[in-house]
Amino acid sequence: MPVPASRPYRDLKRAIRPGDWLTMLAAVAVILVLFESLWLGETASKVQIRAGNQIHSTLSINQQRVVEVPGPLGITTVVIDHGKARVASDPGARQYCVKQGWLDQAGQVAMCLPNQVSVELLGSRKIHDSLNY
């Protein structure tokens, strides 16, 4: 079968029609939206601190603040620092919530079970986490 001499550029130009560029552009847009919405977690806007069975306080995460939360064992210290929050100190034995370090995504939780204190970051909407199920 005689194949015409390859002219890659002209062939490519003829193969891709104007609407094809539109289709590719739309596809790229869809992919970017998918990456953005499914890969980048939502940034948090609020910090909710619970003590025992009560909400101790709900604070904006965009501030610098140290909150002292009283529990049955003593004081749990929560630090909020411009977009992130952590438990700085806790009287509990194992220090799990302290070792968890900074939280900065909506839905993240640090729990200090012995002292019955939890710190949860909230986004614009409540997303499901293992606490709800």
Add this chain to the structure above:
Amino acid sequence: MTEKPGHILQASADDHRIAKLAAIAIGLHLIEAVLPSPLPGVKPGIANIVTLYVLYKFGIGTAAWVSLLRVFAGSLLLGHMLSPTFVLSLSGAIASLLVLFFAIRLPHRWFGPVSLSILAAFAHIGGQLLLVWLWLIPHAGLAYLTPLFALAALVFGIINGLVTARLLSQTDGQRQ
């Protein structure tokens, strides 16, 4: 297909053509099955080149025959028949045929094989992901893979579309 007295099945020219084209598609399907893949489900889908080519040359009816025969025969040969792999393959093929049914009506001056290939690739992975989500793993982790699948669909969609355009232009040239 016409059945004559004496119960002799006679294959029409259409049947022969479908069988030949489906055989090519099945061959490509088998070649692809042995290619290693970085992520289960990410495949070039080179058999879809045949589906697209047939769609342009002989219409959606023949394309549907070739595509579905490829799914059934391919899964028989690979031993996937009626397994989840087969059902996924079938759902992808049906979804992309549905999209192609409408996409082939787009004005040809503006939208060529590359558009159709991309649309079919997205429909293929979309149909499969929907089925996986509804039937196999309704887990949020699937959402993390979706952008990667979509990216692969775009890349392989463009490549397959270009190959189809090249094939079509060559066979058109032969006729002239």
